[in-house]
Amino acid sequence: MITVRGLARRFTLRGRSVDAVKGIDFDVADGELVGFLGPNGAGKTTTLRMLTTLLRPTGGSGTVAGCDLLTDPQGVRRRIGFVAQGGSSWPESKVAEEIELQARLYGLSRTEARRRGAALAERLDLAGLDQRPAKTLSGGQRRRLDIALGLVHDPALVFLDEPTTGLDPQSRANLWDHVRRMRAEQGTTVFLTTHYLDEADALCDRILVTDHGTIVAEGTPDELKARVAGDAITVEVAADRSAEAAELAGRLPGAHEVTVVAETVRFRVPRGDAALPDLLRTLDGRGITMASVKVSRPTLDDVFLGLTGRSLRDTEPAPEAMEAAGAA
Amino acid sequence: MLRDTGLIFQRDMRLSLRNPTWLIIGIMQPLLYLFLFGPLMVTVVDHTPGFPSGDAWEVLTPALIVQTALFSGSFAGVGLLTEYRVGVVDRFRGTPASRSALLFGKVLAQAVQATAQSALIVLVTLLVFGLDAPVPGMLLSLVIAAVLAVTLSSGSYALAMVLKSEAAFPSLMNAVLLPLLLLSGVLLPVTSQLAPGWLYNLARINPLTHVVDAERAAFRGDMSSTELLTGSLVLLLMAVLALLWGTRTFQKENA
Numbered sequence: 249m250i251t252v253r254g255l256a257r258r259f260t261l262r263g264r265s266v267d268a269v270k271g272i273d274f275d276v277a278d279g280e281l282v283g284f285l286g287p288n289g290a291g292k293t294t295t296l297r298m299l300t301t302l303l304r305p306t307g308g309s310g311t312v313a314g315c316d317l318l319t320d321p322q323g324v325r326r327r328i329g330f331v332a333q334g335g336s337s338w339p340e341s342k343v344a345e346e347i348e349l350q351a352r353l354y355g356l357s358r359t360e361a362r363r364r365g366a367a368l369a370e371r372l373d374l375a376g377l378d379q380r381p382a383k384t385l386s387g388g389q390r391r392r393l394d395i396a397l398g399l400v401h402d403p404a405l406v407f408l409d410e411p412t413t414g415l416d417p418q419s420r421a422n423l424w425d426h427v428r429r430m431r432a433e434q435g436t437t438v439f440l441t442t443h444y445l446d447e448a449d450a451l452c453d454r455i456l457v458t459d460h461g462t463i464v465a466e467g468t469p470d471e472l473k474a475r476v477a478g479d480a481i482t483v484e485v486a487a488d489r490s491a492e493a494a495e496l497a498g499r500l501p502g503a504h505e506v507t508v509v510a511e512t513v514r515f516r517v518p519r520g521d522a523a524l525p526d527l528l529r530t531l532d533g534r535g536i537t538m539a540s541v542k543v544s545r546p547t548l549d550d551v552f553l554g555l556t557g558r559s560l561r562d563t564e565p566a567p568e569a570m571e572a573a574g575a576a
Numbered sequence: 577m578l579r580d581t582g583l584i585f586q587r588d589m590r591l592s593l594r595n596p597t598w599l600i601i602g603i604m605q606p607l608l609y610l611f612l613f614g615p616l617m618v619t620v621v622d623h624t625p626g627f628p629s630g631d632a633w634e635v636l637t638p639a640l641i642v643q644t645a646l647f648s649g650s651f652a653g654v655g656l657l658t659e660y661r662v663g664v665v666d667r668f669r670g671t672p673a674s675r676s677a678l679l680f681g682k683v684l685a686q687a688v689q690a691t692a693q694s695a696l697i698v699l700v701t702l703l704v705f706g707l708d709a710p711v712p713g714m715l716l717s718l719v720i721a722a723v724l725a726v727t728l729s730s731g732s733y734a735l736a737m738v739l740k741s742e743a744a745f746p747s748l749m750n751a752v753l754l755p756l757l758l759l760s761g762v763l764l765p766v767t768s769q770l771a772p773g774w775l776y777n778l779a780r781i782n783p784l785t786h787v788v789d790a791e792r793a794a795f796r797g798d799m800s801s802t803e804l805l806t807g808s809l810v811l812l813l814m815a816v817l818a819l820l821w822g823t824r825t826f827q828k829e830n831a
Contacts, residue, residue: 300670301670302666302669302670322672325670325671325672326672330667330670332663332666332667332670334661334662334663335662335663336662336663336664336666336667337662337663337664338591338659338662338664339662340591340594340595341587341591345587345590349583349587350667350671352583353580353583353668353671353672353673354671354672354673355672397667
């Protein structure tokens with residue numbers, strides 16, 4: 249569905265040039281749900297704008313939905329749907345008007361446009377809102393309208409740029425359901441960008457990890473996580489016994505990456521659930537009291553940290569965190 | 577392309593009719609000129625030699641029409657920049673619809689709006705101030721207003737897409753429009769008898785002057801005058817150039 253070779257974009261501003269995307273290669277198969285994951289400024293939106301013909305690449309080549317990106321952008325536009333990051337509806341326009349206009353710009357007749365609009369509104373939980381101006385919709389509703397606008401011509405391939413940025417957790421989960429259903433019911437190929445690891449993890453068959461305009465890793469969420477050696481165990485003990493606890497933990501079979509910070513001891517083992525009874529017995533035998541023990545499966549955040557040396561969470565607060573900050 | 581132009585035109589018209597404040601705001605200024613400045617013109621025209629022929633209303637009304645079309649056309653780009661910010665422009669550009677149609681539809685809607693405003697101004701002058709101008713001339717003056725709106729909105733849209741700055745655009749527009757307006761003799765005609773030579777010459781190289789002259793000639797019903805011919809040719813040339821610039825900007829792949 250997508251084949252890209254050496255795709256690059258250089259921006260020149262006042263004599264200074266910046267390589268936003270530095271020659272990337274990747275393929276997306278029919279029916280795949282692929283995530284393009286990276287921090288803000290990694291080149292995700294630039295890549296997406298090139299793939300959707302809104303920005304002409306300065307290097308490389310690509311085929312999108314069977315059409316050449318450089319020689320047949322019109323063909324690409326006809327076959328793909330695009331949901332931009334910042335939204336796409338006009339605040340004063342009514343929901344039904346926007347959907348109908350969009351469908352007609354794709355060449356559908358008025359009757360067909362209305363029929364599709366009604367069906368889409370039903371599918372995306374927008375039914376009953378058709379006469380409402382877009383500015384009166386909630387954030388989640390407006391995002392679903394954006395998606396409806398991107399799907400109105402039944403494209404085989406849809407690009408979603410940061411589909412859940414700025415939504416509350418409930419609207420995010422709801423939107424994920426819609427994306428999953430869109431793929432399950434229509435067989436739509438989905439290419440989405442996100443800087444949320446949980447989103448890539450929850451939704452995508454395959455993830456392209458990007459940073460500084462290049463793709464730094466690629467694989468299924470599980471493959472990527474398998475790159476991080478083992479589960480993490482976090483134990484809290486009294487601060488004066490933490491060094492001793494760390495030393496004991498280090499003797500467990502396969503234990504590595506042991507760190508101590510104040511009363512917290514952290515280390516990795518191949519299988520956390522198997523190591524736990526041993527750990528508890530040993531510490532208990534030495535009379536070290538544990539305040540808490542936690543076993544965590546490797547997350548994509550660990551992967552990202554391992555690949556780029558930075559945590560994604562350092563660069564951007566998760567929506568939950570933003571919510572909390574907003575409430576505080 | 578015709579179909580896409582129609583779709584965009586319908587959209588813009590529907591939105592502007594839903595909220596017709598633009599019509600009121602657009603003619604507020606010319607109405608103020610008519611009521612608060614017009615009576616002065618009556619005396620001035622009577623006592624000043626060197627004015628173009630016709631009474632005060634025949635001098636002032638066509639100028640106000642030009643001014644209205646000029647302003648509403650020039651600031652069309654502001655609306656486009658707002659649409660750009662909220663993602664509407666990219667959404668349309670992402671569809672297979674012709675990108676020229678995107679421009680033409682919007683320009684056409686601007687022309688209709690400017691014509692409606694001009695018609696209202698004429699109507700008020702007819703009813704309140706007893707303007708006595710020939711009907712074909714008034715109709716022609718509306719056509720000139722429409723073409724002027726096409727020219728300026730097309731240029732304005734192109735400039736907006738080049739600048740892409742909602743802050744810079746209106747200030748740049750004001751900076752360009754004020755000298756253009758003063759030099760076109762909108763309020764007081766810059767005639768050879770009234771103006772010093774250098775000012776007169778400066779006004780002559782301002783294309784807008786010829787448009788204002790043509791509009792006044794049309795209003796007098798002076799259909800065979802050279803002013804009307806020159807002004808129309810100048811206007812048509814500007815329209816062609818502005819539309820070329822607009823189409824080129826809209827068709828550019830990197831916007």
